Amino acid sequence: MRSAILASGQLISANEYTPEIHGSQILCMDPSCKAPVIFVPSSDTISSHFKTSGKGESIHAINCGFFQSLSFQDSVAKVTEYQNIIQNSSKELVVRINMNAIDPDYKPRAVEREEKEKEKKDGQEVKIKKEQTPPQTVSSLRSVKKLFTSYGPDVLASIIISIKGTKVPISYLIRNYKEAHEALWTDKLNQNLPYFVHGVIEWVIRRDKVWYINFVNEDNCLYSLVIFEKYFKHFTYKDDELKGKEILAYGYLKKNTFSKEKQSTEMQIKSNSYIEFL
Numbered sequence: 515m516r517s518a519i520l521a522s523g524q525l526i527s528a529n530e531y532t533p534e535i536h537g538s539q540i541l542c543m544d545p546s547c548k549a550p551v552i553f554v555p556s557s558d559t560i561s562s563h564f565k566t567s568g569k570g571e572s573i574h575a576i577n578c579g580f581f582q583s584l585s586f587q588d589s590v591a592k593v594t595e596y597q598n599i600i601q602n603s604s605k606e607l608v609v610r611i612n613m614n615a616i617d618p619d620y621k622p623r624a625v626e627r628e629e630k631e632k633e634k635k636d637g638q639e640v641k642i643k644k645e646q647t648p649p650q651t652v653s654s655l656r657s658v659k660k661l662f663t664s665y666g667p668d669v670l671a672s673i674i675i676s677i678k679g680t681k682v683p684i685s686y687l688i689r690n691y692k693e694a695h696e697a698l699w700t701d702k703l704n705q706n707l708p709y710f711v712h713g714v715i716e717w718v719i720r721r722d723k724v725w726y727i728n729f730v731n732e733d734n735c736l737y738s739l740v741i742f743e744k745y746f747k748h749f750t751y752k753d754d755e756l757k758g759k760e761i762l763a764y765g766y767l768k769k770n771t772f773s774k775e776k777q778s779t780e781m782q783i784k785s786n787s788y789i790e791f792l
């Protein structure tokens with residue numbers, strides 16, 4: 515873990531920690547854990563960090579975000595929790611999200627194509643150097659998934675996402691479908707932004723002009739991914755490949771105002787690349 519709590523309750527990052535100034539009493543930053551941790555200085559191969567010794571009380575609690583590697587869903591939940599703790603700290607990482615490339619309607623301009631080539635080269639260099647800092651640009655759902663399963667929840671909680679010219683905390687953009695649905699219908703969602711929403715697919719309806727992929731209908735939450743006829747050729751998953759699967763989907767959220775009694779949320783997707791299996 516890259517952050518810990520001092521005896522004073524102050525959050526400290528491993529880069530800034532100096533034993534002489536901050537004292538040797540350091541605790542895990544997870545509010546439900548607070549196990550004593552030790553400082554590991556940086557070396558040629560690793561960045562400085564904090565860890566438990568595994569002896570006595572220095573063991574993470576079972577529900578601590580550092581107890582074990584987290585699944586995508588658990589990681590998202592912990593990041594939301596930690597975001598409040600991290601928010602006041604000065605350090606923040608900006609990750610740019612640009613999903614233009616997955617859109618079948620998108621025609622890249624020559625300049626952007628060049629930039630993309632350049633990004634590819636830069637990306638490779640970064641990989642060789644160090645895997646400890648999150649990438650600067652993310653352009654696919656697979657990379658979003660990788661981000662959440664490769665970095666600790668404290669590092670993720672310090673990420674600010676830059677998307678469509680707006681900056682938002684990472685936990686604002688990536689949500690469980692029920693939370694996203696509720697936020698939309700209580701007008702707490704910025705509808706000019708696309709979101710990353712995860713949930714389990716329950717059933718699929720294929721009509722002549724439109725297909726609906728529905729998340730599990732629980733707690734009065736009706737949430738459908740919608741594919742229009744124009745995009746059928748880009749979406750090749752069969753019903754069996756979708757039903758019962760936990761996925762991450764990308765798109766803009768829209769209230770379906772067709773039914774007056776039921777609140778139902780729609781998210782238009784255009785191809786296989788708009789979903790990622792978790």
Ligand SMILES: [Zn+2]
Binds near residue numbers: 548574575
């Ligand atoms: Zn802990």
